[in-house]
Amino acid sequence: MSDTHAQTVAYVRDTMLDQQDPPLNQTGAVKWIRENLFSGWLNILLTLLSLWVIYAALSHLLPWALRGIWDASNLSQCREIIAELYGPDKPAACWAVLAERWPQLIFGFYPKELYWRPILAFLIFLAAVAPVLFSSVPRKMLWVSALAPFVLFWLIWGGSLWGPIAAILGFVIGWAILTFAAPKIGNLISVILAIVVPVIYWLTLCGPLAGALASVVPLSLQTVPTQNMGGFMLATIIGVSGIVLSLPLGILLALGRQSDMFIINKFSVAFIEIIRGVPLIVWLFTASLLLNYFLPPGTNFDLMLRVIIMVTLFSAAYIAEVVRGGLAALPKGQYEAADALGLDYWKSMRLIILPQALKISIPGIVNTFIGLFKDTTLVVFIGLLDPIGLSNSIRATTDWNGVYWELFVFIGLCFFIFCFSMGRYSLFLEKKLRREHR
Amino acid sequence: MATISDPPERGFRLSQLIFDTRYRSMTIQVVAMILIGLLLSWLISNTIHNLEALGKDFDFGFLSQPAGYDINQQLIDYNNQMTHGRAALVGILNTLLVAVLGCALATVLGVVAGVLRLSNNWIVSRLTAVYVEGFRNVPLLLWIVLIFALMTESMPTPRDFRGEDGSSMILGESVAITNRGVYIPNVVFSRSLGGNEVAAPEPEAPAAAAATTNMAGTYGASRIATGGAGVQTGQTDSAATTGAAEGSGAEGGEVIPTSSGWDWLLILAVLIAGSIGAKVLGKRATRIQEATGKRPTTLPLQIASVLVPLIVVLVLLGASLDKPELGGFNFDGGVHLRNSLIALWLALSLYTGAFIAEIVRGGILAISKGQTEAAYALGLRPGTTMNLVILPQALRVIIPPLISQFLNLTKNSSLAIAVGYMDVRSTLGGITINQTGRELEGMLLLGLFYLVLSLLISGVMNVYNSSVKLKER
Structure with a gap:
């Protein structure tokens, strides 16, 4: 059969031809461009449209930004320089406003000679978050993370060092009760004591103790009132404290919402829904206008502290919902397996449920954090000077009356860098955890 | 020997409240409830004390007092004498x-x-x-x-739109983007359900026609959203008042096209009816398809069932576009969308x-x-x-x-x-x-x-x- 063919054909080539290169328009960049950018009329249209958009945006922005003047002391001088260099009516940025006012945008009205304190605080903060964020950093660095909140508070607000030390003592007391008293008086009682005793200590003894110690050895820095803080420093302080405090609270609320206990469940649901149902601005106004109604007469505490409390509660409610999603996504077998191992509630949560649930909820949690950080700009409405508020006050001075875009670009870029890197970190974490899982 | 019997039943002991899982959740809940109750009563008693100290009471009566402030964009009738x-x-x-x-x-x-x-x-x-x-x-x-x-x-100021080389309006001279806001055309009806005023025969008529509709925020979407009567309110400028006054005083003459909430309600109703009709047509087509395997062409019919009644209603109401026009220092007519x-x-x-x-x-x-x-x-x-x-x-x-x-x-x-x-x-x-x-x-x-x-x-x-x-x- 197979011979038939050979007999009917006069000549059959018995060597292979050399492989030829594909046609030019089927390789490399040409092929890529044809397939990706010009594969159909809709695609061609979209490509041309986007090219036009890019051209339109860049042709306006680039000359404006690149011509920018960095050296001028006020807006009219800056405009004179522009007119001199490029002729009248040429668009050019006055970056000079940033060159002159950047300390204000970053530190607010923090005293100039004390700038080293927030800078040092920021460095310590970086050192403190490094072991939390990256597992390759030595574990001993976690001690820095544990102590950092107290040191940072002391560095930024100033005052006596004994205050934070006395506060740490409360935690030490709690820890001591848990370790030394637990074998004698039983677990449950020691846990209750470890919570109650430090609280009593903080409410009564802590202040006088710090005062007494300070009168003996005054280890103190110059106090800086909250009103002097502003700009990105303020946004970072509120954002970071909100993030750090809201995560544990949010997890507790999520557990409460999943709980079988009727009262705990209903309380968590009501709390979460009420907080989430009302915009943050309304909560901030509540903090600034109404908090005095709810507290004993004569109580008056720092506006920034109130804002931090409100922001924390607000994002805790959102985190609770995200974590609840993670808890609900776990197969029921995990809960049952934990029970079958004889673990009690907290152990099963800590060792089995939460690690998996939190891993699922990482993207949502980080999104909530990004949202929280962006929402710190809202404090401008209750009189704190966040970056946008400062841009208004810079514009209100005679020197820089009429400067808009340069400030907006700077503020926007800073926020973009912060938030974008948070988002990238969440992607990195997701990838890392997925790899470890396999 | 003696068989081992069950351990003797012991009565309920207080420690079971903590150590027995059957009762523990109850204990926790009761404790939680007491704590929450204490917190709430603490907050409420603080509030009462603070209100007393300030000499205030808790009363919503202020809602019925006159407000005394103006609102620059209103979808329903409002002036500063209202509550x-x-x-x-x-x-x-x-x-x-x-x-x-x-x-x-x-x-x-x-x-x-x-x-x-x-x-x-x-x-x-x-x-x-x-x-x-x-x-x-x-x-x-x-x-x-x-x-x-x-x-x-x-954005250009309204002044810049004057003259030949100034800024120009877009979309067929109907939309003006200025630094005071965006002016877009308004749809007005010469046979409005809310009734039309009759204008003075001559030169005031165009000005009045333009001005009656120059109400901040009284525009289509809003009226549909509220369903209320889009009564003429807001920043009626002097031209409008004079025009309207002369209009009401004059006999005969041109009808001022206007629009009321009822017109928009009617249009909305017709639109909804039309789309329900389109749905019914689609369902019928599906039924035929399931019975015979062939789907009749319905798209033109569906479009027609929405559009034809709408056009008929618009013609009956005598709809026309009221384009914004450059008046004295600002644009007249059309709808003013504020920058905010x-x-x-x-x-x-x-x-x-x-x-x-x-x-x-x-x-x-x-x-x-x-x-x-x-x-x-x-x-x-x-x-x-x-x-x-x-x-x-x-x-x-x-x-x-x-x-x-x-x-x-x-x-x-x-x-x-x-x-x-x-x-x-x-x-x-x-x-x-x-x-x-x-x-x-x-x-x-x-x-x-x-x-x-x-x-x-x-x-x-x-x-x-x-x-x-x-x-x-």
């Missing part, structure tokens, strides 16, 4: 207006950007990625302030659109490729595959987070404070509180409004969600 309650209502309607407009535009933007980000076209997908990341990572407040500054600082509304609307839509784009992208990616391949294997065309296989499944993923984005947009509309848009937070939660000194009541009502709105929307969402949920056996 605080009315002012709050005006604010609520303004909030709802910007929320509805924002949700609509954000959905369009988000769906387009989400689909384009998945496009094979490298430039397009990069560009949409820049849009999404740019808006997601920069605070909304900055965008609102930026767009507001863009509107007020970079435009900035808030655009910023909210662009910002939320970026989030919706990610949701849409995630929803489409969540449908496994096997679904498409299976549909192709069944012989479905790409369009049918999208409509019958991919979209129904993707929507199940997309809808819940989409609704929560709508909720976010509605709550974010309270950022109106940044540009002076008179929403409910600025009226009830702002000026009213400042004037009456009733922070507690005002904030409570404000919070309650947002809470009820959120719960309503999420309630609707839950109903929808359970109706499209995967039915598992």
Whole structure:
């Protein structure tokens, strides 16, 4: 059969031809461009449209930004320089406003000679978050993370060092009760004591103790009132404290919402829904206008502290919902397996449920954090000077009356860098955890 | 020997409350309830004491007192002699207006950007990625302030539209973008259901015709949203008053085209009836298809069933476009959209659109490729595959987070404070509180409004969600 063919054909080539290169328009960049950018009329249209958009945006922005003047002391001088260099009516940025006012945008009205304190605080903060964020950093660095909140508070607000030390003592007391008293008086009682005793200590003894110690050895820095803080420093302080405090609270609320206990469940649901149902601005106004109604007469505490409390509660409610999603996504077998191992509630949560649930909820949690950080700009409405508020006050001075875009670009870029890197970190974490899982 | 019997029944001991898991949860709940009760009573007693100390009472009577302040954008009749309650209502309607407009535009933007980000076209997908990341990572407040500054600082003044070489209106000389806001044409009816005034025969007529409709915020969408009578209110300028006065005094002459809420209600009703008709046609086609296997062509009929009644009604009402025209120092006629509304609307839509784009992208990616391949294997065309296989499944993923984005947009509309848009937070939660000194009541009502709105929307969402949920056996 197979011979038939050979007999009917006069000549059959018995060597292979050399492989030829594909046609030019089927390789490399040409092929890529044809397939990706010009594969159909809709695609061609979209490509041309986007090219036009890019051209339109860049042709306006680039000359404006690149011509920018960095050296001028006020807006009219800056405009004179522009007119001199490029002729009248040429668009050019006055970056000079940033060159002159950047300390204000970053530190607010923090005293100039004390700038080293927030800078040092920021460095310590970086050192403190490094072991939390990256597992390759030595574990001993976690001690820095544990102590950092107290040191940072002391560095930024100033005052006596004994205050934070006395506060740490409360935690030490709690820890001591848990370790030394637990074998004698039983677990449950020691846990209750470890919570109650430090609280009593903080409410009564802590202040006088710090005062007494300070009168003996005054280890103190110059106090800086909250009103002097502003700009990105303020946004970072509120954002970071909100993030750090809201995560544990949010997890507790999520557990409460999943709980079988009727009262705990209903309380968590009501709390979460009420907080989430009302915009943050309304909560901030509540903090600034109404908090005095709810507290004993004569109580008056720092506006920034109130804002931090409100922001924390607000994002805790959102985190609770995200974590609840993670808890609900776990197969029921995990809960049952934990029970079958004889673990009690907290152990099963800590060792089995939460690690998996939190891993699922990482993207949502980080999104909530990004949202929280962006929402710190809202404090401008209750009189704190966040970056946008400062841009208004810079514009209100005679020197820089009429400067808009340069400030907006700077503020926007800073926020973009912060938030974008948070988002990238969440992607990195997701990838890392997925790899470890396999 | 003696058989070991059960351990003797022991009575209930107090320690069981803590160590017996059967009773422990009860103990915890009781303790929690006592603590919560104590906290609440502490807060309430503090509030009562503080109110007493300030000499205030807890009373919502202020809502029926005259407000005494003006609101620059109103969808219903309002002047400063009316009550605080009315002012709050005006604010609520303004909030709802910007929320509805924002949700609509954000959905369009988000769906387009989400689909384009998945496009094979490298430039397009990069560009949409820049849009999404740019808006997601920069605070909304900055965008609102930026767009507001863009509107007020970079747009031409109405004066610039004068003369030959000045700025020009766009879209066939009908839309003017100025630094005072955007002027768009208004639809007016010469046989309005609300009744037309008759103009003086000559030269005042055009001015009056233009001016009667120059009401801040009385425009189509709003009236549809409120359903109320779009009574002529607001900043009627002097030309309008003189024109109207002369108009009412004159006999005969030209009819001033105007528009009332009833006209828009009628149009809305006709539109709804038309689309129900279209649905019925579609159902009939499906029935025929299932019986005979052939689907009759229905699209032209469906379009006609919506459009024909609409056109008939518009002709009957004598609809015409009232274009804005350059008057003395400003534009007359048409609808004036204030910068505050435009900035808030655009910023909210662009910002939320970026989030919706990610949701849409995630929803489409969540449908496994096997679904498409299976549909192709069944012989479905790409369009049918999208409509019958991919979209129904993707929507199940997309809808819940989409609704929560709508909720976010509605709550974010309270950022109106940044540009002076008179929403409910600025009226009830702002000026009213400042004037009456009733922070507690005002904030409570404000919070309650947002809470009820959120719960309503999420309630609707839950109903929808359970109706499209995967039915598992």
